[in-house]
Amino acid sequence: MTILHWQIGTNIENSLIEFLRDKVTTQSLQLLDVNGAAKTVNVYAGRELNNEWALPLIQIYLDSKPDANRLEIGSNKRLRSFQVIIDIRTLLPGQETNLADWVEAEINNGVTIYDYTPNPSNPEAPTKVILGHGRVDFISSLPVLGYDDADQYDQNRYRITAKIWING
Amino acid sequence: MAIVSIASKDNQPLSAKIVAITTDLSEKHTKILADAHKKELDKSIEDTRERTMKPVGDHLKDQIQVEKIAESGFSGVVNSGYGVGNIAILNIKAKWWRWLNYGIAGTGRRIPPGTKENPRITGHFVPGTKGIFTKGQPKFPIDPKKAIKAHNYIEKALGVMISKVRELLK
Numbered sequence: 001m002t003i004l005h006w007q008i009g010t011n012i013e014n015s016l017i018e019f020l021r022d023k024v025t026t027q028s029l030q031l032l033d034v035n036g037a038a039k040t041v042n043v044y045a046g047r048e049l050n051n052e053w054a055l056p057l058i059q060i061y062l063d064s065k066p067d068a069n070r071l072e073i074g075s076n077k078r079l080r081s082f083q084v085i086i087d088i089r090t091l092l093p094g095q096e097t098n099l100a101d102w103v104e105a106e107i108n109n110g111v112t113i114y115d116y117t118p119n120p121s122n123p124e125a126p127t128k129v130i131l132g133h134g135r136v137d138f139i140s141s142l143p144v145l146g147y148d149d150a151d152q153y154d155q156n157r158y159r160i161t162a163k164i165w166i167n168g
Numbered sequence: 169m170a171i172v173s174i175a176s177k178d179n180q181p182l183s184a185k186i187v188a189i190t191t192d193l194s195e196k197h198t199k200i201l202a203d204a205h206k207k208e209l210d211k212s213i214e215d216t217r218e219r220t221m222k223p224v225g226d227h228l229k230d231q232i233q234v235e236k237i238a239e240s241g242f243s244g245v246v247n248s249g250y251g252v253g254n255i256a257i258l259n260i261k262a263k264w265w266r267w268l269n270y271g272i273a274g275t276g277r278r279i280p281p282g283t284k285e286n287p288r289i290t291g292h293f294v295p296g297t298k299g300i301f302t303k304g305q306p307k308f309p310i311d312p313k314k315a316i317k318a319h320n321y322i323e324k325a326l327g328v329m330i331s332k333v334r335e336l337l338k
Contacts (some may be wrong), residue, residue, distance in 0.1 A: 047317055049271070049278070063320050066251030066327035083327045085320055139326050145266075158268070160324040 006116040009164075011131060012164050014081045015113045017045050020058060023102065023106050027121050031056045031099065033091045042097065043073045043150045049153055056090040058103060063161075077166055083139065086160040096143060096158035103160060113166055134164040177188035177327075195247065201333060202234045202250035208328050209252065212321035231262040271318030 006014070021043045023029070030038040044050070049059070067081040067099040077116055086103060090096045114128035139161040176185050210229050221227060232253040240246045257264045259274070267273040 049315065063325060064324050066324070067331050081327070081331075083323065084321065085318070087318075137321070137330075139330060140323060144270050147272065147274060147276035150272060151278075154272050154276060154278075159323075161320075161326065163327060 009062050011115055012113055019111045044125055053133050059087040078091050081163040081165050082118050083163050088158040090156045093156050096156040100158040105137050114156045130163050132166050137163040198249045202252050205252045205329050206234050208325035212324040216321055226261045228262045230260055246291035268319045269322050
């Protein structure tokens with residue numbers, strides 16, 4: 001019996017999340033709320049919005065795999081892209097654009113991609129080895145229009161779509 | 169010394185001829201890309217479909233069309249290319265376009281609404297069963313609590329098209 005664990009898609013998704021979480025931590029990145037109190041930026045994984053998530057936040061998930069071109073004829077090695085959606089949601093208008101600029105600047109040079117394996121002694125910290133370097137292409141970058149009756153998660157929202165390229 | 173003279177058959181300036189040819193080629197090229205983008209959008213919508221297509225009424229795919237774009241320029245109205253999907257039309261005939269893509273309706277809602285008469289929706293909306301959402305009997309009343317997920321069909325199509333365009337330009 002084989003229990004399937006981390007595959008390339010989840011490896012890339014989690015590598016990107018871990019990369020941004022590290023950057024937020026090392027820079028102590030915060031945004032102000034309406035009362036002028038500093039709030040730490042959170043990075044979450046998942047397509048579905050969770051009402052328990054704390055703003056401001058960066059939501060990341062793998063959405064599709066648009067490219068899987070053969071590197072050369074006769075080889076099964078492929079140059080693959082993994083398209084991720086990065087939804088940015090903030091407390092105040094304008095912050096979403098600033099945070100999007102920050103995200104784009106941070107991931108512009110690419111992201112180290114890790115191969116994760118479960119760590120039974122500490123499930124929150126899977127063991128990892130470097131798989132390669134993921135190059136980043138930006139596909140779209142624009143605010144998601146606000147709506148009159150939208151709740152706080154959708155009042156100030158920005159979406160970045162990016163392809164992460166890796167050989168394999 | 170030999171001098172070679174090149175002239176058009178109708179004695180029109182060559183520069184005008186070249187501009188006319190390249191403009192025509194450029195327009196055809198843009199049209200091909202717009203048509204390909206429309207196909208990718210259709211495919212993305214189908215690939216992310218969670219329920220069967222309703223038999224009647226307006227469908228999102230049908231409302232996304234390739235349109236020639238005309239803009240005002242210094243020399244009058246000029247054709248500036250082709251657009252895929254007219255938001256003004258989508259906002260009337262397929263208002264759910266943004267809900268499906270971004271997971272939020274134009275009203276700001278993420279969960280299907282009730283009706284004025286009956287806030288608890290009478291209908292059938294269970295993605296897992298690929299059911300069609302309909303109001304009224306003989307369906308059983310339900311009260312949807314699950315938000316519609318973002319399908320990102322616009323981004324999916326863009327991701328494929330950008331690679332296609334690069335291949336074409338190589």
